């Protein structure tokens with residue numbers, strides 16, 4: 001059945017090994033693989049759980065982690081929650097998550113309570129905001145950081161596992177030697193002031209990996225968290241391909257449901273489209289237009305690239321995508337399959353859609 005996401009586990013394994021070579025061999029960091037881009041796909045998680053190079057398996061959603069916690073733990077991997085927990089989910093966090101990222105004392109207090117009830121010690125990573133302005137205690141407010149650490153260290157059922165930063169997500173700030181050194185420095189100050197040792201200083205996501213082979217990852221950063229680098233082979237700071245990775249481990253397939261010659265300009269008064277937007281049309285004369293059975297409900301039109309470079313995406317609505325196949329060497333017909341490589345947004349939406357089937361290549 002189509003549409004279908006074809007997941008090539010062999011290629012993902014190659015991407016994983018390439019990421020591990022850079023992160024662990026060259027960068028002397030532990031490797032946290034992030035599964036949210038593919039909604040913690042079960043087969044992918046099996047591969048990660050069985051891998052020797054993966055140290056932590058992370059996701060932003062507790063619901064995803066709940067599906068793999070048992071499997072990950074059975075293989076000696078810690079489960080990690082990347083998104084700061086909601087108050088309403090602390091019970092599930094303590095149950096399924098071995099290490100959660102945090103920035104709010106009110107939430108950490110609740111985690112402490114829940115961990116106490118469960119007879120556990122829950123690990124947390126305290127997030128520091130170095131200027132990207134998403135989560136974390138702002139780095140310039142060192143007093144607030146120390147106050148938080150002091151209170152956390154007094155909690156009976158919480159272990160301060162380390163500190164971390166996230167960059168290039170909201171503010172699009174690029175990790176550099178300078179800003180990541182700031183994190184290492186804050187970590188050292190915490191260790192000196194409180195006489196403790198932090199197990200983890202986590203230096204970011206797929207936008208930090210480029211620093212390793214440039215020799216610019218500051219000493220003291222000992223963990224990287226990789227989602228997109230593993231799934232799509234990308235360094236997301238400068239959008240380069242990482243050596244040894246491929247971008248086509250995931251392929252979206254959709255079936256042509258209509259193929260007709262029609263004009264390129266709609267006829268009649270132009271209002272707004274199904275999403276309330278005013279469309280723009282270019283007059284290309286009579287065109288060969290193919291409609292495929294997938295739409296904006298299932299994918300992101302701006303984040304998919306036809307494998308046949310002569311196919312062009314014209315636009316779409318909830319359940320349809322219209323392709324210009326006028327200039328294709330291949331004679332497409334109704335029932336044919338069109339293939340696409342995916343970007344991050346396209347991958348996320350196709351993996352989330354209940355209408356997209358999955359097939360695995362092993």
Ligand SMILES: *Cc1c(COP(=O)(O)O)cnc(C)c1O
Pocket residue numbers: 034036037060082083166204205206207225226227228229236
């Ligand atoms: C999503 C996320 C990651 C992984 O990001 P990629 O760009 O896919 O590597 C790492 N850390 C946090 C906190 C995240 O939310």
